[in-house]
Amino acid sequence: xxxxxxxxxxxxxxxxxxxxxxxxxxxxxxxxxxxxxxxxxxxxxxxxxxxxxxxxxxxxxxxxxxxxxxxxxxxxxxxxxxxxxxxxxxxxxxxxxxxxxxxxxxxxxxxxxxxxxxxxxxxxxxxxxxxxxxxx
Amino acid sequence: xxxxxxxxxxxxxxxxxxxxxxxxxxxxxxxxxxxxxxxxxxxxxxxxxxxxxxxxxxxxxxxxxxxxxxxxxxxxxxxxxxxxxxxxxxxxxxxxxxxxxxxxxxxxxxxxxxxxxxxxxxxxxxxxxxxxxxxxxxxxxxxxxxxxxxxxxxxxxxxxxxxxxxxxxxxxxxxxxxxxxxxxxxxxxxxxxxxxxxxxxxxxxxxxxxxxxxxxxxxxxxxxxxxxxxxxxxxxxxxxxxxxxxxxxxxxxxxxxxxxxxxxxxxxxxxxxxxxxxxxxxxxxxxxxxxxxxxxxxxxxxxxxxxxxxxxxxxxxxxxxxxxxxxxxxxxxxxxxxxxxxxxxxxxxxxxxxxxxxxxxxxxxxxxxxxxxxxxxxxxxxxxxxxxxxxxxxxxx
Numbered sequence: 001x002x003x004x005x006x007x008x009x010x011x012x013x014x015x016x017x018x019x020x021x022x023x024x025x026x027x028x029x030x031x032x033x034x035x036x037x038x039x040x041x042x043x044x045x046x047x048x049x050x051x052x053x054x055x056x057x058x059x060x061x062x063x064x065x066x067x068x069x070x071x072x073x074x075x076x077x078x079x080x081x082x083x084x085x086x087x088x089x090x091x092x093x094x095x096x097x098x099x100x101x102x103x104x105x106x107x108x109x110x111x112x113x114x115x116x117x118x119x120x121x122x123x124x125x126x127x128x129x130x131x132x133x134x135x136x
Numbered sequence: 137x138x139x140x141x142x143x144x145x146x147x148x149x150x151x152x153x154x155x156x157x158x159x160x161x162x163x164x165x166x167x168x169x170x171x172x173x174x175x176x177x178x179x180x181x182x183x184x185x186x187x188x189x190x191x192x193x194x195x196x197x198x199x200x201x202x203x204x205x206x207x208x209x210x211x212x213x214x215x216x217x218x219x220x221x222x223x224x225x226x227x228x229x230x231x232x233x234x235x236x237x238x239x240x241x242x243x244x245x246x247x248x249x250x251x252x253x254x255x256x257x258x259x260x261x262x263x264x265x266x267x268x269x270x271x272x273x274x275x276x277x278x279x280x281x282x283x284x285x286x287x288x289x290x291x292x293x294x295x296x297x298x299x300x301x302x303x304x305x306x307x308x309x310x311x312x313x314x315x316x317x318x319x320x321x322x323x324x325x326x327x328x329x330x331x332x333x334x335x336x337x338x339x340x341x342x343x344x345x346x347x348x349x350x351x352x353x354x355x356x357x358x359x360x361x362x363x364x365x366x367x368x369x370x371x372x373x374x375x376x377x378x379x380x381x382x383x384x385x386x387x388x389x390x391x392x393x394x395x396x397x398x399x400x401x402x403x404x405x406x407x408x409x410x411x412x413x414x415x416x417x418x419x420x421x422x423x424x425x426x427x428x429x430x431x432x433x434x435x436x437x438x439x440x441x442x443x444x445x446x447x448x449x450x451x452x453x454x455x456x457x458x459x460x461x462x463x464x465x466x467x468x469x470x471x472x473x474x475x476x477x478x479x480x481x482x483x484x485x486x487x488x489x490x491x492x493x494x495x496x497x498x499x500x501x502x503x504x505x506x507x508x509x510x511x512x513x514x515x516x517x518x519x520x521x522x523x524x525x526x527x528x529x530x531x532x533x
Contacts, residue, residue: 038328038330042328042333050263050265050266056221075331077407079446080374086290086291090288091288092229
């Protein structure tokens with residue numbers, strides 16, 4: 001009996017923690033490959049501002065479905081990230097990312113902006129962009 | 137005709153700036169302002185033990201009892217920023233600040249000139265790598281966490297800042313003694329160590345503000361000894377902490393000496409669940425060649441807040457300062473601010489708060505005229521207690 005309860009609880013837990021895959025996508029001009037989540041966190045925190053080629057990184061955020069899973073995946077709180085962006089913007093350190101409304105907007109912007117990076121649900125990735133990392 | 141010329145000049149400048157904006161699309165012009173409505177209730181008393189009783193006995197005598205109460209409103213601060221990414225590695229930044237309804241000429245028939253217009257920053261930053269950026273020009277150095285952003289009001293939950301960061305207390309507190317004001321060169325960077333991100337900054341700055349007025353045009357810092365300092369810190373997820381230090385000299389008119397001054401700082405901050413908080417400690421050590429009295433200073437603040445929802449928060453801040461060099465602050469001044477804010481949209485914050493500043497039994501040395509040409513040294517006791525209710529509005533544009 002206890003075994004069944006244990007399995008049921010495990011099942012519920014696994015359903016609870018499962019989430020959609022999020023892909024980190026970049027403009028095809030970006031030469032970097034295989035980013036780590038730490039690197040992605042550093043880029044979205046506006047600490048790393050240049051690609052290895054020396055080109056400036058342009059970050060796009062979004063308010064779509066992928067947002068929650070993305071921030072959970074890189075271990076950051078969206079609200080505190082927003083505060084960090086505002087701090088960097090108002091001290092001249094960096095430009096706060098533009099916030100788009102959906103995966104489709106991110107794909108459109110990233111594919112047309114050299115040096116840019118964003119994130120979308122993996123199911124919405126298109127060939128117009130380059131995938132740098134998948135977060136599960 | 138004179139007015140027409142002004143209008144023509146204005147139109148030409150406007151057209152030129154439009155052209156610049158068009159041809160150099162990366163030029164960003166933005167800023168913020170903060171307005172406030174304040175109701176203040178104040179109480180200032182100075183009581184001196186004077187030898188005016190029978191037989192020269194001591195009688196505590198009230199020399200001053202003031203109630204500087206008022207209700208008023210103003211645009212406390214307006215900053216204009218000009219930022220341009222000159223290339224993949226170079227960024228230029230200019231920060232112009234208007235304080236207290238700045239007006240350089242009479243308005244509405246009055247002859248009142250007030251406020252202050254100042255060039256706060258003008259620097260060029262070179263991003264060599266994540267681990268190394270160099271800023272050169274006129275900049276606000278990193279020392280602890282709040283120094284660099286003390287004037288970025290939309291970033292702060294409160295209107296009234298912790299003691300050494302509140303410029304309106306500049307006549308009571310020697311603010312530049314606690315925190316470095318300006319630097320001309322700063323290197324900084326981030327270095328990841330797994331889940332921990334190390335951060336550092338090191339600067340060379342202007343000397344004590346009292347030396348700067350001696351230079352050419354009152355702005356060229358012509359003293360040979362400079363301020364050097366920096367901060368080393370670390371971030372883990374949404375927790376950060378750091379330690380800071382500076383070394384410079386204070387110009388002491390009283391001691392006729394350039395006193396070696398060391399500032400030490402520590403800062404901590406976090407975002408956890410819906411809670412946020414930050415705290416700082418500053419210790420200023422002055423080491424005169426001919427010591428006459430303790431000149432050291434210390435300061436701390438603690439701020440705790442809670443995001444009720446993403447668009448609304450509450451907070452409480454406590455700060456305390458002691459300055460042994462200034463007699464009426466030797467026993468300290470305390471500041472408490474409690475309040476909250478709402479953000480109807482992302483770039484607008486409406487802030488409401490109660491704040492109180494008070495000193496307890498500060499000493500004010502005086503000379504009591506006991507007779508013709510005879511003065512007796514007397515230590516008067518100063519107590520001040522100021523309470524403010526403030527409604528603020530921060531707007532980023």
